Amino acid sequence: MKNKYRVPDFRHIYPEASEEVIEVLRRTERKMQYQRYDLKVENYMLNREEETVTVVPSREDSLERLLELGQQFIKEQLSVEEEVIRIVMYEKLHNAIQKLEKEERGLIINFYYQKQSDREIALQLGISQKAVNKQRHKILTKLRMIIKKL
Template identity: 60%
Template sequence: MAEKYGIPDYKKMYPDASEEVIAELRRTERKIRYQEHDLKVNGYEIKQEERKVIKIPGREDSLERLVGMNKQFVNGQPSVEEEVFHKIMCEQLHRAFRMLEKEEQDLIYRLYFKKQSEREAAYQLGISQNAINKRRHKILGKLRKNINYFL
């Protein structure tokens, strides 16, 4: 039989569970029910001096009501698959980056993370901009090769 307020009888459901586990299940169930109630039910605020009652709407809303109010939803969010693919590719890129020599890592860091131009990097390193460009292309080729190695 279910307990008071619709909380399941965890003793019957899990006869081998310890008292601590049962107590935690009850506490968690009560917390969930409280949060569900808090989200669904409207609240009221009474302002004595103004003699007003202000309705505070619940925070849960239905899709039908939001569509009826012409609320717009973001369509451009990436799918779960796209996010997972992006995360995997970033991990592969970081592994490939760690395989580069220190000087190569420094140049990529300057150009892509600090957003320095080739000319700025060349000036700071004391070499020509053309040399920076050639090194960048060589390093990017190495990165591609290393990433394909991991895939």
């Protein structure tokens, strides 16, 4: 569109359309222009008596601009119910891990808490990477069964 604020001549584009349809097209086009342009553009207010210019920021703003202005945002937090559920699940998981054998617990701790790869654990234990992967899946299945019982 050459001029972003120009409403097309719908009567010329759709000569067979009724006046009601043309009016709906005009209103719809104006709403689209409002959302595309008017919300995103800063405006200026001139006060000729005081010789001042006031910038009216756009109603829709970018995150970068708001951060530059030092705008503070509320940190998203879990609800009380979600927090309690999370704590209960962590306790169940911790109890289930404690019920594992020492070697199984060590493998889970190395993989999930110390962020070691299957390859690193395999080198430490002197077994193949595939064997470590199988053991981990077996232990996770065992953990799921223990948690269900808790």
